[in-house]
Amino acid sequence: MRIGKIIGTVTATRKDERLVGFKLLLTQPYVNGQAKGEPLVAVDTVGAGIGEIVLYATGSASRHAANKPQSPIDASIVGIIDSIDVAE
Amino acid sequence: MRIGKIIGTVTATRKDERLVGFKLLLTQPYVNGQAKGEPLVAVDTVGAGIGEIVLYATGSASRHAANKPQSPIDASIVGIIDSIDVAE
Amino acid sequence: MRIGKIIGTVTATRKDERLVGFKLLLTQPYVNGQAKGEPLVAVDTVGAGIGEIVLYATGSASRHAANKPQSPIDASIVGIIDSIDVAE
Amino acid sequence: MRIGKIIGTVTATRKDERLVGFKLLLTQPYVNGQAKGEPLVAVDTVGAGIGEIVLYATGSASRHAANKPQSPIDASIVGIIDSIDVAE
Amino acid sequence: MRIGKIIGTVTATRKDERLVGFKLLLTQPYVNGQAKGEPLVAVDTVGAGIGEIVLYATGSASRHAANKPQSPIDASIVGIIDSIDVAE
Numbered sequence: 001m002r003i004g005k006i007i008g009t010v011t012a013t014r015k016d017e018r019l020v021g022f023k024l025l026l027t028q029p030y031v032n033g034q035a036k037g038e039p040l041v042a043v044d045t046v047g048a049g050i051g052e053i054v055l056y057a058t059g060s061a062s063r064h065a066a067n068k069p070q071s072p073i074d075a076s077i078v079g080i081i082d083s084i085d086v087a088e
Numbered sequence: 089m090r091i092g093k094i095i096g097t098v099t100a101t102r103k104d105e106r107l108v109g110f111k112l113l114l115t116q117p118y119v120n121g122q123a124k125g126e127p128l129v130a131v132d133t134v135g136a137g138i139g140e141i142v143l144y145a146t147g148s149a150s151r152h153a154a155n156k157p158q159s160p161i162d163a164s165i166v167g168i169i170d171s172i173d174v175a176e
Numbered sequence: 177m178r179i180g181k182i183i184g185t186v187t188a189t190r191k192d193e194r195l196v197g198f199k200l201l202l203t204q205p206y207v208n209g210q211a212k213g214e215p216l217v218a219v220d221t222v223g224a225g226i227g228e229i230v231l232y233a234t235g236s237a238s239r240h241a242a243n244k245p246q247s248p249i250d251a252s253i254v255g256i257i258d259s260i261d262v263a264e
Numbered sequence: 265m266r267i268g269k270i271i272g273t274v275t276a277t278r279k280d281e282r283l284v285g286f287k288l289l290l291t292q293p294y295v296n297g298q299a300k301g302e303p304l305v306a307v308d309t310v311g312a313g314i315g316e317i318v319l320y321a322t323g324s325a326s327r328h329a330a331n332k333p334q335s336p337i338d339a340s341i342v343g344i345i346d347s348i349d350v351a352e
Numbered sequence: 353m354r355i356g357k358i359i360g361t362v363t364a365t366r367k368d369e370r371l372v373g374f375k376l377l378l379t380q381p382y383v384n385g386q387a388k389g390e391p392l393v394a395v396d397t398v399g400a401g402i403g404e405i406v407l408y409a410t411g412s413a414s415r416h417a418a419n420k421p422q423s424p425i426d427a428s429i430v431g432i433i434d435s436i437d438v439a440e
Binding site (some may be wrong): 183184186187190191192195202215216226227236239246247248249 | 353354355381383397398399407409410411412413414416417421428430431432433434435436437438439
Binding site for chain 1 (some may be wrong): 272275278288
């Protein structure tokens with residue numbers, strides 16, 4: 001999994017029907033305390049909100065997270081991070 | 089999923105027969121309001137057109153989008169984006 | 177799928193037996209009319225030749241292209257491109 | 265697999281239930297004797313600890329490592345490295 | 353598949369039991385006659401040795417190469433290259 005920050009949302013009226021009902025969260029990689037790089041759009045499976053630091057999974061793992069193994073999902077939020085402890 | 093812009097089309101007369109009947113859309117990653125980086129070729133599953141900002145999926149997710157789990161597809165357009173709301 | 181240019185061939189006498197019988201084509205990503213970046217080795221499923229501009233698929237999609245879902249293939253040529261039309 | 269260094273841990277109270285019970289290890293790619301680049305979060309399947317140099321797998325391989333093929337896991341620690349011998 | 357050079361070996365006493373019995377080969381991407389970039393650790397399925405130029409596969413393809421579809425393997429050596437012929 002990767003660490004990301006939820007920086008926004010995406011709205012798409014016309015979309016694959018298996019995406020209906022999921023929040024589409026704009027998620028930016030979060031490295032060394034900074035959100036940077038190309039954001040991706042992940043479906044929310046844990047009730048994440050704007051500004052939160054999250055764990056996200058990509059590929060087939062993300063479909064298992066959403067309990068939709070036969071869907072077009074390729075990225076999901078799978079956890080909300082409480083703390084990141086980096087060893088000295 | 090990633091955000092992309094449809095910047096063109098690709099024609100291939102000689103191709104895997106499981107690609108026949110799909111529009112092949114040249115799709116460029118779209119970051120911070122700008123299309124940039126290496127374009128990929130995605131099959132259209134939602135009726136997307138030139139200039140539209142879309143959601144695309146890659147890998148096995150894209151075959152589910154096309155309802156062709158046993159095909160050579162590795163990228164599909166899965167939604168047309170109405171709005172991207174980035175939090176302040 | 178990605179766009180590539182066939183720039184050569186690879187010969188490997190000692191290889192996984194499921195690769196026997198496939199042409200192994202050295203394929204370079206082709207962006208904005210230029211072949212550049214790290215080439216990969218794709219199996220040919222459409223009769224592609226040196227110098228041609230092609231569509232290639234990677235990952236499990238490439239094994240479906242080759243009709244070998246249980247093989248070590250992770251990249252296949254799946255189409256020969258006639259034209260790339262980029263919108264103005 | 266890739267070589268990484270365990271540089272920390274991540275805590276997430278709210279997470280996919282299939283991640284419960286796994287240590288979430290912050291793992292940084294380790295190249296030429298140096299940890300560098302974007303860390304990922306891998307589940308521990310071998311009893312790895314802070315500071316250790318490990319082998320990690322990504323994608324569906326990591327779910328097999330965790331014996332959870334239907335889970336949201338996309339990265340796992342699969343070995344603890346004793347030595348890396350680079351040929352002269 | 354990608355082209356790589358075998359530049360060393362990795363030893364890991366504590367590892368997933370499905371990796372036992374495989375040589376773990378440090379494999380560096382090989383581009384334009386030069387080994388460069390982040391090495392990965394691939395299992396050997398063809399009897400490759402130090403210094404050899406090889407074909408390697410990643411992802412689920414590599415598990416088929418090793419005939420271990422349910423294992424943590426995500427990279428395998430699948431061929432030993434005799435020659436690379438780049439067209440003029």
